Amino acid sequence: MSANVNNYHNLLINGTISGTIDTANGIERGALLISTNSKFEDRLRSKPTPKDIRFEDIEQFMRKSGFEVKVGNDNAHYCFLYRLELSSGPRSVKASVAKPHRSGEGVKIPYIKNILKAVDEIREFANE
Numbered sequence: 001m002s003a004n005v006n007n008y009h010n011l012l013i014n015g016t017i018s019g020t021i022d023t024a025n026g027i028e029r030g031a032l033l034i035s036t037n038s039k040f041e042d043r044l045r046s047k048p049t050p051k052d053i054r055f056e057d058i059e060q061f062m063r064k065s066g067f068e069v070k071v072g073n074d075n076a077h078y079c080f081l082y083r084l085e086l087s088s089g090p091r092s093v094k095a096s097v098a099k100p101h102r103s104g105e106g107v108k109i110p111y112i113k114n115i116l117k118a119v120d121e122i123r124e125f126a127n128e
Helices: 002-013 034-045 055-064 109-127
Strands: 020-023 026-029 068-071 075-087 089-098
Touching: 020 075, 034 055, 034 109, 055 089, 055 109, 075 109, 089 109
Parallel strands: none
Antiparallel strands: 020 026, 026 075, 068 075, 075 089
C-alpha cells in the first residue's frame, strides 16, 4: 500500500473522514464512521449479546459504516456490502441479515455476530 492509502486508512480508523478518495494506486469507497457508531457498536458487542436490537438500528449502523444495502426479492433478507477498489484488486465484505417478521422482535444473535465480523474484517483490511 502506498503512503496515501496508509494515511487514508489511519484517518478511516480514527473516524475522521468518510466517502470516496482517489489515490495514485486506485479508488477506495466507503469509510467506517467509527466515532458516530461507537456507542451502538459497544452495545452490539456487549455480553451477553442483546436480543432487543431493532433491524432499523442495524440498517442505520451499516449505512453509516459505509455498507451498501441490497434487499432480497422477499423483502425479508438484506445483504450489506462493503466494496474497496484498489490497485491490487477489488475487495468486498458482506453480511447478511434477515429482517424479523414482527415489528417488535429483535434481530437474531447470529446475524448480529455476522455484522460484527464484517466490520472487524474491514478494520483488519484497513490496518494492513
